[in-house]
Amino acid sequence: MKQKNYNITESQSLFNKAKEVIPGGIFGHYKYSVRDSGPKFFSRAKDAHFWDVDDNEYVDLICAYGPMILGYNHPLIDQAARTQYDLGNTVSLASPVMIELAETLVDMVSAADWALFGKNGGDSTTLAVMIARAATGREKVIKIRDGYHGVTAWMQEGDDRPGILPSDGDHVLAIDWNDVNAFEAAIAAHADEIACFISTPYDHPVFRDNSLPADGYWNQIETLCRKHDIVLIVDDVRAGFRINLSGSNVAYGFTPDLICFGKAMANGYPISALVGSDALKQAAEDVYYTGTQFFNAVPMAAAKATLLELQRVDAAKQMTEFGNKLNEGLVKVANAHGYDLVVSGIPAMPYYRLHNVERKTHFAWIDECVKRGVYMVGYHNHFVSTAHTEKDIINICDAAAEAFSVLGSADQYRIESS
Ligand SMILES: Cc1ncc(COP(=O)(O)O)c(C=O)c1O
Structure with a gap:
C-alpha cells in the first residue's frame, strides 16, 4: 500500500x-x-x-x-439499510424495526430492560441525565474532569468556550478519574442533591494517556451510588461494543442503571441509544426528549444488522x-x-x-x-x-x-x- x-x-x-x-x-x-x-x-x-x-x-x-x-460499506449492513429504505425511512409512524432493535439491545446488553433511540451520542447522554433528574428529583451531576459526553452546554468544561455560560455548569461537579475519595467528598458536600454520576467505562481524554479503572474502583462507585440513591450512568458511546458486547461494564464487573450507546452501533448509520433498568422505565417514559429524525427506520435496520453481526463474529x-x-x-x-x-x-x-x-x-x-x-x-x-x-x-x-x-x-x- x-x-x-x-x-x-x-x-x-x-x-x-x-x-x-x-x-x-x-x-x-x-x-x-x-x-x-x-x-x-x-x-x-x-x-x-x-x-x-x-x-x-x-x-x-x-x-x-x-x-x-x-468495515466501510459492509455489504450485510448496507443491504439491511437498503431493504428498509425501499420500504420507507422517515414516515409519520414508527416502523416495527424499532421494536426489533430494542429487543436486540435488551437481549444483548445485560443491564438493559428497555431502549430509547436518538441520533448522536449526545442525545443519549442528555436523555440519561434528564431521566436521572426526573427519577430522583435532584439537580446535581457528578462527572469526571475532562470526560467528554457531547456538546450540550452543561457538559462543556473550561473557561475558553465561546457560547457557553459559566452558569451552564452550575449543577455539574467534576472529580478526577479513579478517585473514590473525591466521589465520597462530593456526595458529602451535596447530601441528597446528587441525581447521577456519569462516566465513561475507562478514562479516554484527549491529549493525555488513557487510564483503565483501578482494581475495585467501579465496585466502590456502584456501592456508593446504591447507598445514596444516585443513578449510575455509563457513557459507552465511544467504547461501546469494543470491550464487551454485553456492555463495557461487564468487563469491569459492575451494573449501571443507564448505558449510553452511539458511534459504532450501526456501523456509521446515524443512530444512538439509551438503555436502562426497569426501575427507571417510568422516568424514561415521563421525560420529553425527541427529534425530527429520531424515528428514521433505515438506521434502525442498520443497527439491528450491525449488532447481530458483531455478535456473530465475536x-x-x-x-x-x-x-x-x-x-x-x-x-x-x-x-x-x-x-x-x-x-x-x-x-x-x-x-x-x-x-x-x-x-x-x-x-x-x-x-x-x-x-x-x-x-x-x-x-x-x-x-x-x-x-x-x-x-x-x-x-x-x-x-x-x-x-x-x-x-x-x-x-x-x-x-x-x-
Ligand atoms: C464518550 C462520548 N460520549 C458522548 C459523545 C458524544 O457523541 P456524539 O458526538 O455522537 O454526540 C462522544 C463523542 O465523541 C463520546 O466520545
Whole structure:
C-alpha cells in the first residue's frame, strides 16, 4: 500500500473552497484532525481503508472516530439499510424495526430492560441525565474532569468556550478519574442533591494517556451510588461494543442503571441509544426528549444488522486481539528506532504517545505515518475494526518504521519527561 508521490493538492484546493462557505472549512471535531500536510476530504471508502480526493489510500486507524466497526460499506449492513429504505425511512409512524432493535439491545446488553433511540451520542447522554433528574428529583451531576459526553452546554468544561455560560455548569461537579475519595467528598458536600454520576467505562481524554479503572474502583462507585440513591450512568458511546458486547461494564464487573450507546452501533448509520433498568422505565417514559429524525427506520435496520453481526463474529474479542498485535508491533518498531512508544487505553482503542519527546515530535511522527498511508491523529485515541487485517498490521508497522527513519535519531528530540 505504498503511496506514490504523495500529494494533497485537491484536498487543499477543496479546503480553500470550503472556507468560503463553511466557517473554518471543516468544523466540529473533524477540524482538530486537519493538518497542513494531511488529507482533508475523502473520495471513497471500503473495509478498513479510505481514499482521499487525491487518490491516496489509507488504512484507517480512526474509523470515523468510532462508528466504523465492521468495515466501510459492509455489504450485510448496507443491504439491511437498503431493504428498509425501499420500504420507507422517515414516515409519520414508527416502523416495527424499532421494536426489533430494542429487543436486540435488551437481549444483548445485560443491564438493559428497555431502549430509547436518538441520533448522536449526545442525545443519549442528555436523555440519561434528564431521566436521572426526573427519577430522583435532584439537580446535581457528578462527572469526571475532562470526560467528554457531547456538546450540550452543561457538559462543556473550561473557561475558553465561546457560547457557553459559566452558569451552564452550575449543577455539574467534576472529580478526577479513579478517585473514590473525591466521589465520597462530593456526595458529602451535596447530601441528597446528587441525581447521577456519569462516566465513561475507562478514562479516554484527549491529549493525555488513557487510564483503565483501578482494581475495585467501579465496585466502590456502584456501592456508593446504591447507598445514596444516585443513578449510575455509563457513557459507552465511544467504547461501546469494543470491550464487551454485553456492555463495557461487564468487563469491569459492575451494573449501571443507564448505558449510553452511539458511534459504532450501526456501523456509521446515524443512530444512538439509551438503555436502562426497569426501575427507571417510568422516568424514561415521563421525560420529553425527541427529534425530527429520531424515528428514521433505515438506521434502525442498520443497527439491528450491525449488532447481530458483531455478535456473530465475536467482534470485541477479534478487535482486542488485533489491537494487541498492532500495539506490540508498533512498540517494537519504535524501540528499534530508539523511540519509546507508550500505549494506553484498551487494545481496540489505543492511545499512542511518544515518551520523553515534545508533543510536536509526536505529531511529526504521526504526519509522516499519514503520508505513508496510515490515517492516525496525534491527540486522540485510535480505533480498530473487524475489517482490519494482518496485512494492515504489516503495512502500518512498515509505515511507522519509515516515519521514524525520516525523523531520525530520537536523541535529538529527547527531553526529561513528556
Ligand atoms: C464518550 C462520548 N460520549 C458522548 C459523545 C458524544 O457523541 P456524539 O458526538 O455522537 O454526540 C462522544 C463523542 O465523541 C463520546 O466520545
